[in-house]
Amino acid sequence: MKVRTRLAPSPTGDPHVGTAYQALFGYVWAKVNGGEFVLRIEDTDQDRSTEASEVAILDSLRWVGITWDEGPDVGGPFGPYRQSDRLSIYRKHIDLLIEKDHAYPCFCSKERLDGVRKKLIEDKAPNRGYDRKCRNLSPVEAGERIASGESYVVRMKIPLEGECLFQDILRGEITKDWASIDDQVIMKADGFPTYHLAVVVDDHLMEISHIIRGEEWINSVPKHVLLYKFFGWEPPVYCHLPLLRNPDKSKLSKRKNPTSINYYRKAGYLPEALLNYLGMMGWHMPDGSEKFSVKDMIESFNLKDISLGSPVFDRSKLRWLNGRYIREDNSVDQLSEKLQEWALNPEYISKVTEVVASRLETLADWGYFTAMFFSDSVPVTEELLAVKDMECDKVLELLQVTVWKLEKVRDWNSTAIFSVLKEVAEVFELKLKALTGPLYGAICGSKIAPPLFDSMEVLGSDLCRTRITAAMDVLGGISGKKLKKLEKKYRT
């Protein structure tokens, strides 16, 4: 059997290190077997998918050093590789399922579904899914309602009893009662397929042999194997990778850790070190060596050797490893070259210079004023973050809400940053100055600094958000409970 693996990111946000993790293992497994690695963009969520995110993901994957044999940018024999370009294919398959009575149109409104769900939770029902109201609608009635223009989705018919049994290459046999699964939507009201339908159709059509992805998908596998059965197809081999964790063991998230690949890039990590580090999450070289390349990995990797304990993403070990690459694999000349690639290039230097130019009395002042643009973190103290007449807790809230708002800025520039900060200040009924004060501290690590908004623009979103989060830690951080409350109040 030809080994074909794929990475199927959804372009809905920053490129995530977890994506790189899955990409690495998928890529390596394909190459171990002389097979192909495919990149497919899963943009079936029209509201959240953006082209900018897709570009960013491809770009950071390239930076990290993962290459793909087929994908939206390079094409290939199984294209198109962007799901939004494959709508007619899905439509055909959905119609086939309806025809065979494996799926049915559902006219329930979002409001009704919310109500049903709420009631089930209140009643502490074991099953909190859809109540299958439309499952037995007559085809005639359904047809009429569709013809009359009523909005509908398509759901698949999950067996009402019995159990689903499937294999995971790392865990062996996994079983799950059908009764615990509700009639999953496979086509949304906008005519787009949901993930579940699209992933099955594409993996089959693209002849994917091994599905290597995060553990969070295990509970969806029954729906997928059922779809394979409906279509009469052979399911691929499933391999669910352990999830990367925050230090508190929860799923790696940007709340608690920088997760964007771009952050690591901007913070001065080498791609080969990042990849190497990711490779030792759940896997090790046969001889136990900790420094190894993707090539080394390909020579001795086996999917079955992955260990299942969910690894904590430990930045200090990554830092150590990165240090080894820097000092062991680079001459001074090579290092200089890398530095130039990283930040000491004319473009970045001129951006930085523009921000500080008016403050220079000698050329040598430049170094003093620009250090913050060439470092990862910045020295922050409680004092730097203090706002007059405001309690520490309040400052924390202010910073947290700022991070949330900044996360949503799509076009990262000084004007956009300014309007976001102004908005936050207004929400808190504060003068802008009350907000920019602690931000100077968080972002610049000093009261003496170039203009904030411009500096933030130059620094980039990832570094800014990470620095603000780090500053919040200096103030003691926000408790989970409080965070939830705050989220309810301010996060939109």
Place this chain on the structure above:
RNA sequence: GGCCCCAUCGUCCAAUGGUAAGGACACCGGCCUUUCACGCCGGCAAUACGGGUUCGAUCCCCGUUGGGGUCACCA
């Protein structure tokens, strides 16, 4: 809460049905050194608990506990 997955130092990764349970990061000491870092040497530190199976279990089985994931017209 239902269901699913998981369980060796604080963290990452080893090990065997019989071990002094090993390496790495972090941490702590020391050496080197004008400082720091690197490097070197040393130290601290783990088989979650309870039952079985077995002559013997960290390893196999069951339960408990703990952790995580998942229950969307998000992926």
